[in-house]
Amino acid sequence: MGLGDEPQQLLLRPGVQWTLAPGVRVAAGYAYVATAPYGERPTATPLREHRTWQQLALARRAGAVSLSHRYRWEQRWLAPVVGGETGTFQYQQRARYLVRAQMPLSRFTRGGLPLLAYVYDEILVPVGHGTATGRLAQNRAAVGVGVPLDARHRIEVGYLNLWNALGPASTNEFNHTLTLGVVRSVTR
Numbered sequence: 001m002g003l004g005d006e007p008q009q010l011l012l013r014p015g016v017q018w019t020l021a022p023g024v025r026v027a028a029g030y031a032y033v034a035t036a037p038y039g040e041r042p043t044a045t046p047l048r049e050h051r052t053w054q055q056l057a058l059a060r061r062a063g064a065v066s067l068s069h070r071y072r073w074e075q076r077w078l079a080p081v082v083g084g085e086t087g088t089f090q091y092q093q094r095a096r097y098l099v100r101a102q103m104p105l106s107r108f109t110r111g112g113l114p115l116l117a118y119v120y121d122e123i124l125v126p127v128g129h130g131t132a133t134g135r136l137a138q139n140r141a142a143v144g145v146g147v148p149l150d151a152r153h154r155i156e157v158g159y160l161n162l163w164n165a166l167g168p169a170s171t172n173e174f175n176h177t178l179t180l181g182v183v184r185s186v187t188r
Helices: none
Strands: 009-012 015-021 024-035 047-062 065-082 090-110 113-127 138-148 153-166 171-184
Antiparallel strands (some): 047 065, 090 113, 138 153, 153 171
């Protein structure tokens, strides 16, 4: 928020990915997340999270459209930060599913490389902890364009609508977000 004046979240998520067959990839990694109180119903304190994750990604083409599915399983350790001290970590698990379609915009090219349009939707569901198990916790719907820098790099600019279920009450939050991503394609 405020071009960095009011930071809301820092997310560092390194990982490794292996291609098992054309269109089939597996990955695993770690994430560190520092979240500040924000939104209509902010958390009482900042939160810190350590997360491990595993995923399966499947991709295929249907004509000019590339379609991908990502299944991710996360193990999460979350703790409040009170008075500058990190509290006790609580363990949670979460399942995520993302479907994404993208296609080249052949009428628009940059250096012979086409722009691309994309759309995706991702759902996040807690698993194995209390009454939240199996209940939709978040939905992330996005649309955007990819601008090629060269044959292996592009910048993606898009709009993300984040729906967030807050707490045990039936309160929801909607966040409208401008996204910016740098994509690097590596082929071996």
